Amino acid sequence: MAAEAEARLPKAAFDYYAGGSGTEWTLAENERAFRRWVFRRRVLVDVSEVDTAVTVLGQRLPFPVLLAPVALQRMAHAEGELATARAAAEAGTTMILSTLSSTTIEDVAATGVDRWFQLYVHRDRGLTGELIDRAVASGYRALVLTVDTPQLGRRDRDERNGFLPPPGVDLAILTSTTGGLSQQTGAGGGSSLFAYFARQCDPSVTWADVEWVRSRAQLPVVLKGVTTAEDARRAADAGVAAVSVSNHGGRQLDGDPATIDALPEVADEVGDRLDVLVDGGVRRGTDVLCALALGAKAVLIGRPQLWGLACGGQAGVGRVLDLLRMDFTLAMRLAGVTSTAAIGRSLVRRAVP
Amino acid sequence: MAAEAEARLPKAAFDYYAGGSGTEWTLAENERAFRRWVFRRRVLVDVSEVDTAVTVLGQRLPFPVLLAPVALQRMAHAEGELATARAAAEAGTTMILSTLSSTTIEDVAATGVDRWFQLYVHRDRGLTGELIDRAVASGYRALVLTVDTPQLGRRDRDERNGFLPPPGVDLAILTSTTGGLSQQTGAGGGSSLFAYFARQCDPSVTWADVEWVRSRAQLPVVLKGVTTAEDARRAADAGVAAVSVSNHGGRQLDGDPATIDALPEVADEVGDRLDVLVDGGVRRGTDVLCALALGAKAVLIGRPQLWGLACGGQAGVGRVLDLLRMDFTLAMRLAGVTSTAAIGRSLVRRAVP
């Protein structure tokens, strides 16, 4: 579907969605790393009934796939985040709305989708507090604090393209306060988003701010972007409800390990204290199965939802979710497991190099 | 010969035979994995006489290659399974007839080939019992229960092609009872075989059914699709006569290890209790030699017989068998072994990565 999306989208938009930082090694590694794990499936198990449900942040999901926060979805389709939200609602899963959404917090909430809000802490803490308050007021169930982005990663494609969303698409939640991307003077000579980030977002965020976010929101906090046991332990000590092992889809620090390779150390360290999620490179049901085997409660998908959105709007996102759910169910059957609770470390081993 | 077969066959038929599930990683890995073993051959051994014979299920085979069960062979050649059977008979080896054969159990038996019958347990256990009874009545010597297919793997090529056999070719053994593939409503929008499987085949088969099959047939039972020591031990405990280490030619769970890499743990676990076979990626005499060194009594070939069938019918299959036998004999000579009994673990080691 990526190929069809590429054909449908303007180059700068596709590149923004598809690209990564630096040499794009981490971007490629995220997918490649799944090929370095193999299954130890079991046979002759009655798999006529397979329970794909999981519980994340205390709430049941019908299958362990959430929609990762993705910026500027109206570049992919006129209905943008609304289409995504409706598809998520229909599939019964959770959508994580990006701070860099091209649709407002309130409009997405109006779709009724189960929703979390992803937060970039801005230098303007008043603005940041308002974002939190708006999310709380609009019924978002959790705050996802992205912690791998004190500054935006340098993405050569966006620099070369002088990335700027097309007219009519901008940061819907932020434009009134910050001017949005169209006001970035850097837009002529580089990525407008890189410039926006440098100017508006706060590189000084620390663990103390996690506590601030938590107390302001009175909601569960999810840290997205953890890759080490050390930070995972610290997150648990800080009382966060979940972490997502993430390298921002290979868009931040090039040289980050593949998330599926970083997952085991995080899950081993804190899997009994909080919910461990993972995102990066998940494309197939077998990837989801592998992630759960290595300790994740669920996965977040990013680019696949975008390709669905670009190719078919709400129906396209819905199809991606349906296919992934079906494919995961099939993977469970073929692996001989009947419930997500039964998916454990013994189901996988390293492939022979 | 694969290239010539591709040129001769309709795309949908070739894709069905050649393709695998998911990313086709396991499909490719099956062949690639043989390149990760190297030989420790010995020199100055008198190899003027080389005995390639093996004993499988108590019966002597002139060389350790059997014909794997392959569905719908009449797509490859008008004579289909009959051509294959006659070639196997002429070569003195065993043919395993697929439940999904395009020729009847009885017609294949009439060729006189040494034969085993591969079984998919259907939801309709009456039908399944009849299949067993027909195989017994027709002189099949063993039942091969495929255990890696509680549901059919998702094969993108077949989904895209809307795979359906051409008019006149269908499941010869099953059409009268189930309607066969041409009656699948899914045929317009996906693989008819995927749809058939979901509707007709039983995902609830367990070890208890192995006992049922065994007692109904009063024949040796072979489990095809085992990849772990745990399942191999359970198979031995259940009294099966043989297992084939298999991932269904990379067509079921993508992410399964290469069979040649899974073989050692199975052979180590149960090699002294039952016959261990292996299938997947065997293309050359050196592959057969490697498989025997790692503990297999014999190998099953799938795609090579099909390419022979597509290119030359009975003569084509015969040529594939002749070449493989000759090539295996040559490999034994060059490795300095004169009998299959002398082929052991010390003949191979891991290649340097």
Added chain:
Amino acid sequence: MAAEAEARLPKAAFDYYAGGSGTEWTLAENERAFRRWVFRRRVLVDVSEVDTAVTVLGQRLPFPVLLAPVALQRMAHAEGELATARAAAEAGTTMILSTLSSTTIEDVAATGVDRWFQLYVHRDRGLTGELIDRAVASGYRALVLTVDTPQLGRRDRDERNGFLPPPGVDLAILTSTTGGLSQQTGAGGGSSLFAYFARQCDPSVTWADVEWVRSRAQLPVVLKGVTTAEDARRAADAGVAAVSVSNHGGRQLDGDPATIDALPEVADEVGDRLDVLVDGGVRRGTDVLCALALGAKAVLIGRPQLWGLACGGQAGVGRVLDLLRMDFTLAMRLAGVTSTAAIGRSLVRRAVP
């Protein structure tokens, strides 16, 4: 930028700069090896202020990138080493002038750049002593003795091209004494530089000469080209001030390890006794970060400065330095480190092969 430089430069000049010796395995390995290390970055660190400065040979550098000695820079741009020197001066970093410079020692000194002088010991020790004296007299702060080049590596590209600089470009420091490259009879049938080296440079240089150089110059001596702990220890014993782990950009012994892979053993051995530098394959800020994590004080860049020079003269070199500094700062931020002193071995681990 390499591609643009290739388009701008005559083939023989580009090949001379870009090529390596033998199979060019080491050349490629230098870059590839960085991909075999991954970061263990930390999150939620206040990275609003990041101190990229390091101290090398007792002097503060604003960021840990020096300009490696590169021969014949006037092939890349009419202003050659002068453009490079001015760009280095503007960036506040150090330029290492090559003995094979196409600009004189004194002219480069006149730019005011912070400068070290790279030395090839010639068979004519009188000439060599004069080179040292001129460097000292012109305010070069250190002597970089290249120790991986007792003879020039055989570079197939240069042999095929019959490498000879274009008219008007030659060894500015050496032509009056040795005749320079244009007088090499080998020029018609091979590389003029290979011939020059064989005739003029001294393959008998030993540790005793290091002492001679040191006492003659009364300057810190840097050994460039060390790759083993044994030689590093010997260098420390000999009182050198720094070593650069180097394989001459893959241009000398093909089969040398990547420098980033040789760095840890050198740093472990002598990191507390002298300054360890590294050069080879550094292209991104993340490469610099990796080098510092593995024990380097700073890195030297070679080809990147040339591509900048070829594409834009002084401004081009300046842009390369600016980008690298910015990219390194960004890498520090994304890795969660705020000072170069905090960059240690725990920041990296081996990637999964």
Added chain:
Amino acid sequence: MAAEAEARLPKAAFDYYAGGSGTEWTLAENERAFRRWVFRRRVLVDVSEVDTAVTVLGQRLPFPVLLAPVALQRMAHAEGELATARAAAEAGTTMILSTLSSTTIEDVAATGVDRWFQLYVHRDRGLTGELIDRAVASGYRALVLTVDTPQLGRRDRDERNGFLPPPGVDLAILTSTTGGLSQQTGAGGGSSLFAYFARQCDPSVTWADVEWVRSRAQLPVVLKGVTTAEDARRAADAGVAAVSVSNHGGRQLDGDPATIDALPEVADEVGDRLDVLVDGGVRRGTDVLCALALGAKAVLIGRPQLWGLACGGQAGVGRVLDLLRMDFTLAMRLAGVTSTAAIGRSLVRRAVP
């Protein structure tokens, strides 16, 4: 030079020289494996004088490269083995004449080259004895018994080409007795050499025959084709003077390890009892250096001499030898070793995978 040779030679001749058996994995692995070793070179060694000489079978060679036995050299150049012999004589090295030579034993001897004779034991032991006697009578200094070829490897290129030398080129030493290749009925449908071998050569040769050869010749015997410590020990016990670690250039058992990877175990086992040689994949001076570091006294080159022969007859072979000698001398210099005696295991280590 391989590319130029390919352009000059008829396809069937080039394929015969260049090709390997089976999947050609071993063929490729021979060269690739050298890239998996890296040097631990030393610096600041006086390498103005480098002694490349070695002693093999008690005789001094100016540099450690011998000419491997290669069949049918008149396909490459009208002067065939005579051109090769003269080039070897001029370079001061040893030529090993193949039993399958297209020039007679006596004609090659007449060139005065230092020479060994390679032997394939024929089923006709009278003929075999005569070959030995002729070699002895013509002053060949050693007999090289090839032990990896009880039957010829199956080489797909030759099978497809129906390999048969062009008119006027045949087995000069054997045609009068056996009819040579032009009399092989297999020539229409496959490789004439494969057919010749199956009919004429003896697959029953054992260690007892080594003793027979040795006593008949009263010359040192070299076993070519050993790859294991076990066979190397047996060779030493049998009193052979040398072994060559060889997989016949990847032309016999596909799946054999690269020779450079098999060398260490052989050298460790018998390096103190006999001369260990190695052949396979040697293309550069660094390859020779690596082979000596891993325990070889010298290497044999096969295909490189052929490309030289095809491109320039005697002068071409001479140029290959000159280049390799120069390149090996250079490699020694760059590695910091001044005599072949000083090249040891500590000079290399495994590359990072």
